[in-house]
Amino acid sequence: xxxxxxxxxxxxxxxxxxxxxxxxxxxxxxxxxxxxxxxxxxxxxxxxxxxxxxxxxxxxxxxxxxxxxxxxxxxxxxxxxxxxxxxxxxxxxxxxxxxxxxxxxxxxxxxxxxxxxxxxxxxxxxxxxxxxxxxxxxxxxxxxxxxxxxxxxxxxxxxxxxxxxxxxxxxxxxxxxxxxxxxxxxxxxxxxxxxxxxxxxxxxxxxxxxxxxxxxxxxxxxxxxxxxxxxxxxxxxxxxxxxxxxxxxxxxxxxxxxxxxxxxxxxxxxxxxxxxxxxxxxx
Amino acid sequence: xxxxxxxxxxxxxxxxxxxxxxxxxxxxxxxxxxxxxxxxxxxxxxxxxxxxxxxxxxxxxxxxxxxxxxxxxxxxxxxxxxxxxxxxxxxxxxxxxxxxxxxxxxxxxxxxxxxxxxxxxxxxxxxxxxxxxxxxxxxxxxxxxxxxxxxxxxxxxxxxxxxxxxxxxxxxxxxxxxxxxxxxxxxxxxxxxxxxxxxxxxxxxxxxxxxxxxxxxxxxxxxxxxxxxxxxxxxxxxxxxxxxxxxxxxxxxxxxxxxxxxxxxxxxxxxxxxxxxxxxxxx
Numbered sequence: 001x002x003x004x005x006x007x008x009x010x011x012x013x014x015x016x017x018x019x020x021x022x023x024x025x026x027x028x029x030x031x032x033x034x035x036x037x038x039x040x041x042x043x044x045x046x047x048x049x050x051x052x053x054x055x056x057x058x059x060x061x062x063x064x065x066x067x068x069x070x071x072x073x074x075x076x077x078x079x080x081x082x083x084x085x086x087x088x089x090x091x092x093x094x095x096x097x098x099x100x101x102x103x104x105x106x107x108x109x110x111x112x113x114x115x116x117x118x119x120x121x122x123x124x125x126x127x128x129x130x131x132x133x134x135x136x137x138x139x140x141x142x143x144x145x146x147x148x149x150x151x152x153x154x155x156x157x158x159x160x161x162x163x164x165x166x167x168x169x170x171x172x173x174x175x176x177x178x179x180x181x182x183x184x185x186x187x188x189x190x191x192x193x194x195x196x197x198x199x200x201x202x203x204x205x206x207x208x209x210x211x212x213x214x215x216x217x218x219x220x221x222x223x224x225x226x227x228x229x230x231x232x233x234x235x236x237x238x239x240x241x242x243x244x245x246x247x248x249x250x251x252x253x254x255x256x257x258x259x260x261x262x263x264x265x266x267x268x269x270x271x272x273x274x275x276x277x278x279x280x281x282x283x
Numbered sequence: 284x285x286x287x288x289x290x291x292x293x294x295x296x297x298x299x300x301x302x303x304x305x306x307x308x309x310x311x312x313x314x315x316x317x318x319x320x321x322x323x324x325x326x327x328x329x330x331x332x333x334x335x336x337x338x339x340x341x342x343x344x345x346x347x348x349x350x351x352x353x354x355x356x357x358x359x360x361x362x363x364x365x366x367x368x369x370x371x372x373x374x375x376x377x378x379x380x381x382x383x384x385x386x387x388x389x390x391x392x393x394x395x396x397x398x399x400x401x402x403x404x405x406x407x408x409x410x411x412x413x414x415x416x417x418x419x420x421x422x423x424x425x426x427x428x429x430x431x432x433x434x435x436x437x438x439x440x441x442x443x444x445x446x447x448x449x450x451x452x453x454x455x456x457x458x459x460x461x462x463x464x465x466x467x468x469x470x471x472x473x474x475x476x477x478x479x480x481x482x483x484x485x486x487x488x489x490x491x492x493x494x495x496x497x498x499x500x501x502x503x504x505x506x507x508x509x510x511x512x513x514x515x516x517x518x519x520x521x522x523x524x525x526x527x528x529x530x531x532x533x534x535x536x537x538x539x540x541x542x543x544x545x546x547x548x549x550x551x552x553x554x555x556x557x558x559x560x561x562x563x564x565x566x
Binding site: 018026027028029030034037041044079099103104106108110111114120149173177180268270274277282 | 301310311312316317320322324325326327328334336362382384386387389390391394397398400402403419421422425426429454456457460464551552553555557560565
């Protein structure tokens, strides 16, 4: 049987190219996140992205300006997304001639007005260690996720916040890791196999924790494609087997009132947001 | 020996409390990231945070307004960080009486002016599946990270982008997962134990990949505290043993010209940013 190959994005060399710089005095994560969210609104432009973290001195700013001006001289007119608190560094960046979009300054002024207080000069390291209690919770959650990946351990399921169940290759593992790392949630995941389907109930290991369970499904075609990458031309990756497993899994979710979602068109970020909302784990 | 306990943050009940809402027509990740980065500049205010994702209808906006007004009636004057593209929903939010900080609109106008084109109505789902090639790379990277966690597998080290080496409990695993999940990098990690120190060289398993190696260290006191949580009052967690292992590890890094950083005051986000910059893995 012919399995269609995964579609790679078409070449974008026909599009206009602009250089996009995410410049930060810290990790660059905020600049990358918001900058990329903004750029996603302009699909007709091809952006060449560069993240430059830890720009916290005038000398650092000068090196950035050198890079920006090189991009400009190559014809890729640059746009700079900046999350730097120092007014001096921002001035330097503005002197480069590139369009500089200040992702913090304007909003900080709005917040100062609303809060009736001025922004601290020292703080603002959101991606720093911050609250050590929250930080350790995330670290423990990653260990828990590794220990409980793919039904490897049944120990301590009683303290799980979420147990993700699904047939193999529906996206359990990356979603588990994302929830653990970003939100410090204790997430186990458990694979549904043919052995689990003769019965109407959930696998006995997780049945007693039904209220913690969340199911994943996908489309048979997508599952077949993904499994094909792992074991080409196997029964495991056949469209017939994938169709059967997904139908049985969805039946199982419905019969046991386990909330579930289709992962075929969703990123781990989207799945995580839906799962937390469904299970009321994000206030 | 007395090991000082980890310090928990002091109570903030004495601070002013404001409600902060991160309202998004998508996952809420961008609103949370930038909103939290902005709020970190106001340490004298205690923020009660709420993320409300998938607000993409007028009815959804009305429910949010209900929540906002409840917070206001309880005396926690709300601030709303919005990443919604619909002008109508934004108008609704503005009608709530709360301060609404529009994290997208103004910057989209700046970008439109710079790019000479209007923002697409359809797109802008940055946290969607997006580029399927990049998406699959991240998924594969998470599997690789799990398989190669803590020296479990020596298979396929030749394709690793990074091999993180460090004594036990210096932060290898969460940093590995973060690099895999966020950036799709293939990251293995390998524990340095007493067995590795009699020699001057790196452990033979990783020695041939020295150019991929990055070391972690921490302070003896922090390491002792973290190990103490796992195995209280053991040789493993003793300050003497931690001091010895860290000194030997740092010697090993220096002798073999392995770049390294001290993880004791850094978050996984910061460590990841430093590692990628040091190894020139983020352009």
